[in-house]
Amino acid sequence: MRLGVGPLSVTSSAELRALAQAATESSFDCVWVDGPPAVAAMVAQWVPIRVGAVVEVGRHHPLHLAEDIAVADITSAGRLEVMLRPAHDDPDVVKEHLHVLAIALSGAHIQWEGLHLRVPARLADNGRVPQRLALNPRPAQPIVPVWVVDHQSDWAGIADALGFGVAWRWRHGLAFGPTRWRLPRAVLCPNTVEPADLLAAAGDQAGYFIVEASTPGDVRATGRRLAGPLRMPEFPAWLNE
């Protein structure tokens, strides 16, 4: 099981830094910010743990997103994680953006012909332009972990097909199904969540639980309460007392 904190709202550097440091000192695997890769790149300079960025997909050109992800992954020496929040009324637009993003991040030489995107566009007015293009530089990690927030049933299928993980919001009775990929299901949780409920939801699968926190004290208390039980079956409760 993996444990993250956030997504933290981006208020001031002092607050964000204090929360990120508390996460580092509380056994979290990753600190997540509700902001672009540029902010994750900044936080990565403050802490040695992994950093996550929650960003919209479908609103801006996916090649820009791929470039932002690549540079944030490189500046953090391969510690970036990404959560994509679909942000377009037309699900087909989001799907195309996810496709192009996946191809770009893979390092393949891209030629995409879609209903909404043509990459490269090869516009007649642009003269002699290449038939394909590639993301340069590429991310430091061979595969940057990316999850798609599943707020409608369509996303799980497309995310799975593209090798992205799926992130859910916590609800009682949540149960993980099997996944074809090695990325665990991610769950965005309130910090009142009980470790036994998280383990029950995961069942035989791995889970990645990203827990809200608003103060360094919250972060420490949440890490203390969840890290042991999530990492070791039958964690002795007295260790946390």
Add this chain to the structure above:
Amino acid sequence: MLRSPRCCWAGDVRLGIGIFGMQSVPQRPDHHVKLYRDLLEDAELAESLGFDSIWLSEHHFWFDGYCPADLVAAGAVLGRTSRLGVGTAVMLLPMHLADKVGAEAATLSRLGDGRLSLGVALGYREPEFDGFGLRRKDRGKLMDALLPELAGLCAAARPAVPIYVGVATAVAAQRAGRLGLPLFADSTMNPAELREMLAAYDAAREAAGMPAPATHALQRDVYVTGDPERDWSMLFPELRYMRRQYGSWSFPQADGESSAAYRERLEADIEAKLKNLIFGSADEVGAKLHEFEALGFGLIVCRSQFGNLPRADLRRAIEALGTLAG
């Protein structure tokens, strides 16, 4: 601030260091994790030497991994440093959306205690526009639409984000003048061309009824050396490579043009651009920079990184230039 080693003249021009394009060039093909680690070390060095700021560049889809996301790199530098300004020199604004850039710049300004500046310009390389589904020929219209919106967002940010408009022509200077935004003058212009451009800027600004900005920014290719012979033999091939690359982007080989004729054209361009390089001792460089200060440039961003110079040489050049900063 630029100070004289001899204290024979007083100047208050701010000195920036750049231009970091993060290129893994064929003659020194470092992994990008190393290149960005080096950048962060160079930023710390620049901060310790008292430079005003460090400046990052942007291009897309080039084999050497030229930085395509200068705001992300800026975020990392802001996170690593505490006093140093960080700027884009320049962001290719027509390839972006103003609301996204404005929102991210405002966030970085807040988290970076107001240390972010944006230099923005048109861009010119066709495959970059094409990659994003844009026509190069529309770049002026796009800039006309995007720049006022971005300027408004940056002025409303807390702390506000200074914007400089990258220019290499009088037409571009007039666009900035109509908005009253300060210039970021290209390194390839000589003093006479700069004067002409500033005059065009002022005429457009006054016609639009805009107040004069506090200052303008200027890029210059600068290399401070304590051993001209040694450093020139290192530097010249690197400069030549960099200028060939930019030249090939600015004016690609024409249909029917022979490779020999094209190479000749590139070489002529390299010769012309090298005339604007400031290469010499700290005293000589300081004196030259003050000539540009006198033209009205209160911020001079000195390009001492050309492609990916050998580490020891770049660090020595930054340290030597740093004797004028602080």
